[in-house]
Amino acid sequence: MTKAFSGKRRFLALWFPYLSADRWRRAGNAAPADGVVFTQKQRGALRIVATDEGARTHLGLALADARARVPDLMAVDHDPVADQQLLDRLADACDRFTPMVALDEAALTLDITGCPHGGGEAGLVEEIEHWAARAGLQLRHALASTPEAAQALARFQSVPATDEKAAVLRLPIAALRSDDDTDLALRRAGLKTISDLAGRPSAPLAARFGAETTDMLARLLGKSDSRISPRRAEPAxxxxxxxxxxxxxxxxxxxxxxxxxxxxxxxxxxxxxxxxxxxxxxxxxxxxxxxxxxxxxxxxxxxxxxxxxxxxxxxxxxxxxxxxxxxxxxxxxxxxxxxLAPTQLQLEGGAVAAGELAALIDRLSARGGRNRFRRLRARDTHIPEQAVFALPAIDAPEPALWQAPEIGEPPLRPIHLFDPPQSIEVVAEVPDGPPHRFRWRRTLHEVTRFEGPERIAAEWWKRAGGPSGLGAGLTRDYYRVEDARGRRFWIFRHGLYGAEKINPGWYMHGLFA
Incomplete structure (x- = not known):
C-alpha cells in the first residue's frame, strides 16, 4: 500500500483494463484461445479499440494487419454506449464506499478522504477487490494523494509501491496523458519518465511543450491541489x-x-x-x-x-x-x-385544507409520476393560446389566483380554445368590418349579434428579424358573435386589411358555453 507524500486528501483509482471484454463475457459469451478484439471504424479502416487479456495484438492496429498475424482472431463490433452504461452502473455501486465518485476513461476515481474506518485503506481496497471479482471484472487500482497520480499508478504500475513519490517518478511520460504531438516531442527530446521532467524548471517546459504538460506534472507530483468533479453533487x-x-x-x-x-x-x-x-x-x-x-x-x-x-x-x-x-x-x-416554519392553524381550517391537498398531490404524483398530474398557471401575455400553461402539480402546490368574472356578466373569452384555430369563410359588409355570416365545418351561420372588435396586437418584442417569433404574428381582431340559434362563437380576423394583408383570413378560436 502506498504512503501519501503530500496533501491530506486520498484518492482511489479503479481502472478496468478489459471493460469491453468483461461486459461481453458477462453477457454469456466465451472468447477463443487467441482472445477477442473489439473494432471500430477509424480513418477509413476497422481498427482495434479494445481487447481482452488473451489477444496478442495492440490498440490502434488495423484489423486486417492483426489478422495477418493471428488468422483466427475473433473480432466484435465495439459498443461504447454499452461500455459507458456498465461504467455508470459500477459508479452507482461505488456510491456505497463514498458519494464522491468521478468517471474517467474505463476507470473511476473515488475521493476516500475520511471514508476508510475499521480496516483502513487496506480493508476498503480488499472489499472492492472482492466486489469486482464477484462481478466478473478485472481490476487494477492505486491509492494516491491526487486523482491524477492515482489514475497514473493504476494504469502504468502493476505492483503497488511503498513510496508514492518514488513510484510516480518512475512512471513513463504517457502518464501525463498528453496529445500525440506533445508525447512525440517529449520522446524526441529524450524525456522518457516523469523523473526526467521533475527536476527541470517549469517555465522552459511550458514554453516548449505547453502549459498543460507542466500543470499535469504538478498534479502528478502533488505540487498543486487537485480535486475530482463527482458525477453527483454531494447531498445536503x-x-x-x-x-x-x-x-x-x-x-x-x-x-x-x-x-x-x-x-x-x-x-x-x-x-x-x-x-x-x-x-x-x-x-x-x-x-x-x-x-x-x-x-x-x-x-x-x-x-x-x-x-x-x-x-x-x-x-x-x-x-x-x-x-x-x-x-x-x-x-x-x-x-x-x-x-419549513411552524404552521399557524386558522379557525376556518384553511391551513389544514392546504396541507391535505398537498398530501394528496404528493401521493398521486408518487403513484402515477410527476408529469401525470398538472395544474394550470397564467402567463403574462396577450396571445390567448399562450395565456395559460400546464406544469406538474407537485411543482405548484398552491392554487393559482384567477380573476373572477363580475356577477351577471358573460365571460369575455371562452374556456375551450381550438389549437390551432380553425379556418372559416366569412362574409362581411366591408373588408375590415364585423362578420355578417360565416361557414364553419360546412355549416352556414347567420350572425344576429356581435361584440367587438377586441384588437390584440402582435408581440413585436419577440420578433427576431421577422414575424416568425413566438407570438409575433399579425394583428388579430376578435369578435364575440351569436348566430340565429343562440350559439355563441369567438372568431378573429388575422391581419389588418391593407396594412398587413390584402385579404385577411378568418379563424374560429373558441366556443362559449
Missing part, C-alpha cells in the same frame, strides 16, 4: 445503514428505510427545514443498486408521510424490490431542502 443530508450480513427480506429493508426517514426528520427539525425530495438507494451484495425517489409539493419532514410516499411509489412499480442475495447497505439522501 445523507443517512445510511450498513449490515455485516446482507438482509434478504424486503419488509425489513423498508423498516430500516423508515428508521432513516425518522433520522432525517430529526435533522431537518434541527435546521428548521423540510425536504422536497427524498432518494433511497438499496445496494445489493452482488453489486446491483435499486433506486427509489419521491418528491413533495411542500417541504416535508414527517417520517410517516415520507414512508407513505415510498409505499405509493412501490405499489406503482411493475417489479417489486428484489433483494437478490440481500442488501448490505441502505442509504437515504435529502438533496433538496427548503425552509
Amino acid at each position: 443530508l445523507l443517512f445510511e445503514r450498513r449490515f455485516a450480513e446482507p438482509i434478504a427480506q424486503s419488509d425489513y429493508a423498508l423498516a430500516v428505510l423508515g428508521e432513516l426517514a425518522g433520522e432525517a426528520g430529526e435533522a431537518l427539525l434541527e435546521r428548521h427545514k423540510g425536504g422536497r425530495r427524498f432518494a433511497a438507494r438499496l445496494y445489493r451484495s452482488d453489486g446491483m443498486v435499486r433506486d427509489l425517489a419521491v418528491e413533495a409539493s411542500l417541504p416535508l419532514r414527517d417520517s410517516k408521510a415520507v414512508m407513505r410516499l415510498f409505499a405509493e411509489r412501490l405499489e406503482s412499480l411493475n417489479d417489486p424490490i428484489d433483494p437478490g442475495f440481500g442488501f448490505d447497505l441502505i442509504r437515504l439522501v435529502v438533496p433538496v431542502l427548503e425552509p
Whole structure:
C-alpha cells in the first residue's frame, strides 16, 4: 500500500483494463484461445479499440494487419454506449464506499478522504477487490494523494509501491496523458519518465511543450491541489445503514428505510427545514443498486408521510424490490431542502385544507409520476393560446389566483380554445368590418349579434428579424358573435386589411358555453 507524500486528501483509482471484454463475457459469451478484439471504424479502416487479456495484438492496429498475424482472431463490433452504461452502473455501486465518485476513461476515481474506518485503506481496497471479482471484472487500482497520480499508478504500475513519490517518478511520460504531438516531442527530446521532467524548471517546459504538460506534472507530483468533479453533487443530508450480513427480506429493508426517514426528520427539525425530495438507494451484495425517489409539493419532514410516499411509489412499480442475495447497505439522501416554519392553524381550517391537498398531490404524483398530474398557471401575455400553461402539480402546490368574472356578466373569452384555430369563410359588409355570416365545418351561420372588435396586437418584442417569433404574428381582431340559434362563437380576423394583408383570413378560436 502506498504512503501519501503530500496533501491530506486520498484518492482511489479503479481502472478496468478489459471493460469491453468483461461486459461481453458477462453477457454469456466465451472468447477463443487467441482472445477477442473489439473494432471500430477509424480513418477509413476497422481498427482495434479494445481487447481482452488473451489477444496478442495492440490498440490502434488495423484489423486486417492483426489478422495477418493471428488468422483466427475473433473480432466484435465495439459498443461504447454499452461500455459507458456498465461504467455508470459500477459508479452507482461505488456510491456505497463514498458519494464522491468521478468517471474517467474505463476507470473511476473515488475521493476516500475520511471514508476508510475499521480496516483502513487496506480493508476498503480488499472489499472492492472482492466486489469486482464477484462481478466478473478485472481490476487494477492505486491509492494516491491526487486523482491524477492515482489514475497514473493504476494504469502504468502493476505492483503497488511503498513510496508514492518514488513510484510516480518512475512512471513513463504517457502518464501525463498528453496529445500525440506533445508525447512525440517529449520522446524526441529524450524525456522518457516523469523523473526526467521533475527536476527541470517549469517555465522552459511550458514554453516548449505547453502549459498543460507542466500543470499535469504538478498534479502528478502533488505540487498543486487537485480535486475530482463527482458525477453527483454531494447531498445536503445523507443517512445510511450498513449490515455485516446482507438482509434478504424486503419488509425489513423498508423498516430500516423508515428508521432513516425518522433520522432525517430529526435533522431537518434541527435546521428548521423540510425536504422536497427524498432518494433511497438499496445496494445489493452482488453489486446491483435499486433506486427509489419521491418528491413533495411542500417541504416535508414527517417520517410517516415520507414512508407513505415510498409505499405509493412501490405499489406503482411493475417489479417489486428484489433483494437478490440481500442488501448490505441502505442509504437515504435529502438533496433538496427548503425552509419549513411552524404552521399557524386558522379557525376556518384553511391551513389544514392546504396541507391535505398537498398530501394528496404528493401521493398521486408518487403513484402515477410527476408529469401525470398538472395544474394550470397564467402567463403574462396577450396571445390567448399562450395565456395559460400546464406544469406538474407537485411543482405548484398552491392554487393559482384567477380573476373572477363580475356577477351577471358573460365571460369575455371562452374556456375551450381550438389549437390551432380553425379556418372559416366569412362574409362581411366591408373588408375590415364585423362578420355578417360565416361557414364553419360546412355549416352556414347567420350572425344576429356581435361584440367587438377586441384588437390584440402582435408581440413585436419577440420578433427576431421577422414575424416568425413566438407570438409575433399579425394583428388579430376578435369578435364575440351569436348566430340565429343562440350559439355563441369567438372568431378573429388575422391581419389588418391593407396594412398587413390584402385579404385577411378568418379563424374560429373558441366556443362559449
